[in-house]
Amino acid sequence: MQTTLSDDARQLPRAEEAERILRSCVHCGFCNATCPTYQLLGDELDGPRGRIYLIKQVLEGNEVTHKTQQHLDRCLSCRNCETTCPSGVDYHNLLDIGRAVVDAAVPRPLGQRLLREGLRGVLPNPGLFKALVRSGQVFRAVLPSTLQVKLPRNVHPAKPRPTTRHARQVLMLEGCVQPSLSPNTNAAAARVLDRLGISVTAIDEAGCCGALDYHLNAQATGLDRARRNIDAWWPRIEGGAEAIVQTASGCGAFIKDYGHLLSSDPAYADKAAKVSALAKDLVEVLRGEPLDKLGVHGDQRLAVHCPCTLQHAQRLGGAVEAILETLGFNLTPVPDSHLCCGSAGTYSLTQPELARQLRDNKLNALESGRPDVIVTANIGCQSHLDGAGRTPVRHWIELVEAALP
Incomplete structure (x- = not known):
């Protein structure tokens, strides 16, 4: 795409990157075919091609309006378009x-x-x-329905974690909301990894991955959180930790971007690149291990929801399904498994109507094979889907841990 940035746009720190991405787009429109919001709304400006054109206009010095903002706000950042794009357009960074x-x-x-x-x-x-979740559960009956659906239906308490006893060590990001909404997820991951001879350490100083701030127009704050996490993990990385494990694919996708986002920071560029290289979704760690040692023989019917941050951002589509099938679980077919459920970080709160439509469409697809449980790999998707009050939704590692002998 021919592009001429305005003088003001050329002063932006990422001007060269923006121009390169714009020029890589050939405007073929293949992306619209897999864009969830374009499918719902049918508006060219609510698809990737239209949004790219809007950003091009802005960076070329044309008028910026609330309508421009609205069309960009409606994007889920699901990155389905990146999977579809034949030209490799780096849409999410643009x-x-x-x-x-x-x-x-x-x-x-x-x-x-x-x-x-x-x-x-x-x-x-x-x-x-x-504290707010606990208060909400006490007063659930008097809360508006929009808040009730955000509270977990069933909180499965965390099982005891194993002691650190193995030579192989990994770090684990605890996450922000997952400890309250699904406290057993990380505990289950630690117990499964322990069976495979891998000890898990959570570093208290490592907090939010930074994605939430970054995607709510507080990019500097998001990058500061990234720097703090790098500082918190660095001594253990130097001590030989072989990976930084995430059980929430949304966090994992952002941590894997640390290297790119901090590439121009001389104090953190190299460390950020190392952290991104060590960042592994739980499924990446497990698929390289001898799973037969677990002795798991699952027999439940499961529908797998593969989050966008796992299949489109981290390019790990099908990895969870492969492990669950190896362990004996019966997986039901899921039509249109590439489409977003509507959670998308805070999207379900900032764009509730679109998020609800996407959630209901996704649940219809997931439930079409009559599963006992729906499993996913991201706490945001888990909470959003389970909030509909239909088929129970859990993290897949909890089902694996529950089937351990």
């Missing part, structure tokens, strides 16, 4: 650049600002979030 420029030019209404600041203040703070 979207981040475009959103920052648009938000700097177009003030948001007060309600949107309060919601976004509230999300940034609460969700990355595990202690505060846990």
Whole structure:
């Protein structure tokens, strides 16, 4: 795509990157065929090709409006378009650049600002979030339905974690909301890894991965969180930790981007690249291990929801399914498994109507094979899907751990 950035746009820190991405797009439109919002709304500007054109206009110095902002806001950042694109357009990075420029030019209404600041203040703070979840469960009956569906239906308590006893060591990111919404997920992962001779260490100083701030127009704050995590993990990395494991694929996708996002920071570029290289989704660790040692023989009927951050961002589609089939679980077919469930980080709160439609469509597909349980690999998707009150939704590692002899 022919592009001529404005003088102002050329002063942006990522101007060269934006221009390179824009020029890589040939405007073929294949991306629209797999874009969830384009399928729902049928508007060219609510598909990747249209959004790329909007960002191009902005960076070329044309008028920026609330409509521009709205079309960019409606994007799920699911990255389905990147999987589809024959030209390898790095859409998600262009979207981040475009959103920052648009938000700097177009003030948001007060309600949107309060919601976004509230999300940034609460969700990355595990202690505060846990207190609010507990209060919500006590007063669930009097809460509005929009809040009730965000509370977990069933909280499965964390089982005891094994002691650190193996020569092989990995670090694990605990996450922000997962310890409150699904406290047994990381414990189950630690117990399974322990059976395989791998000990797990959680570093208390490592907090939110930074994705939430970064995608809510607080990019500097998100990168500061990334730097703090790198500092927290670095002594253990130097001590020989072989991986940084995530059980939430959304966090994992962002940590794998640390190297790119901090590449221009001389103090952190090399460390960030090392952290990104060590970042592994749990399924990446397990698929390289002798799973027969676990002695698992699962017999439940499961429908696997592969989160967008796992299949499109991390390119690990089918990896969870392969492990579960190896362990004997009966997997039901899932039509349109490439489409987003509508969770998309905070999207279900900032775009609730679109998120609800996407969730219901996804559940219809997941339930079409009559599974006993739906399993996923990301806490946001798990909470969003389970909030509909239909088939129970769990993290897949919990089902594996429960089937251990």
